Amino acid sequence: MEKYVSLKVEDGTDMEAYTAIPADAAGRNAPGLILLQEAFGVNHHIRDVADRFAAQGFVVVAPELFHRTAPPYFEGNYADFPSLMPHMNGLTIEGNQADVKAAYYFLKHHELVNPANIFSIGYCMGGRVSFLANATVPLSAGVTYYGGNIKILADKAADVSGRHLFFWGGLDKHIGQDQIDLITGELDKAGKAYTNVKFSYADHAFACDERPAYNEQATKEAWAMTLAFFRNNMK
Template sequence: MAIQTERHVLRVPDGSEMALFAARPERAGAPGLLVFQEAFGVNRHIQALCEAFAREGWLAAAPELYHRTAPGFEARYDDIASARPHMQAMTDGGIRADQQAASDWLRGQGCPAVGAIGYCMGGRMAFLANANLPLAASVSYYGGGIQLLGGRVPELHGPMLFHWAGRDAHVTPDHARTVEDLLRAEGRPFTSVTFSEADHGFNCDERASHHPESARHALAVTLAFLRDHLH
């Protein structure tokens, strides 16, 4: 499928401006997909993911979440220290405002439904977006800290899909079980998949932890899940 890529600057409700990278399929009226970055910025990998989802038929948009502290920020995958101050500067109100602005942009493009997907830090953002916005569905890849957000579970709108890495020392299997128990206790629809041989970041082919087999299988589940809920 032919696609086109675009860059936009959005006005956020708090008065700040946020850059957004988008990949658009050729057909009009495509569903929208918010693509939330890892800690390392809206880099080449995140842009490639947007393009891949656009080829599958979604209008994919990745907002730059560090726009208040470091517009255009990108860091190497071995330099988490550079990203940490910008992660720590993010606030609940700012996250909600950024997600609303990006979702509003997708709705303004004629998207009949909007979902979200995110990786690492973005996996947590995808979970929060599902609580903050009336999303049709949301996908979290090894999202950190979700086990601490039990109070947001009753606010989830669409079903969740979680991908976890069995060898992840940062987002551990215990964290995953806690998240599953929280959603189960509230009767929220979810699917949870653990890839036993994978480590944190397994989806990214630019990271040393890339695990191609797990990434392929996770993508197959993700596409089926999104097609069920966003078409």
């Protein structure tokens, strides 16, 4: 079962979010998951990922991070990345923090969610926001897939609440080793627990089966590790 909900954000804006609910959920036992989009919006791929996590027992909310600059239900074109730049440039750290707070509180008060088990996951741009979420609200753990421009959040490492899992592509020309080292170095300084995984043979966006960079082997391994990571960090 899935549907859209409208969330009130603390800056006064309204944000649509796609939700996916486990078919057999009952009581306040399900873990919650904030799913954070790529640059192409909460599109078919992101909704499919939400549904797959719901099938694994998670109550999922995927907020539309472009809600301040794009109409509801916006979906970008994979072949026209430049058209997405006004929306990407419209994002701010403060706005992203407000958005993840709204998503977190939705899950925290959801009738099916155990509030002790709320996680985040994000891809590319959303991978960066997933790291920010882990530094903004009290998550059990967070996951970042190839977090684009994550270097701008280096000063947030000390605020991370839960363990964090990173996936990177060794062939990714968008995210250099310097960015990875910067983030993990700051986490080391802060004494924060994290796991860092690089697939030497995979490129940026390797987990999106709708894009040319899709790598089935890396995606299958990352999926298994992601589920194990979440389950190992449940209370």
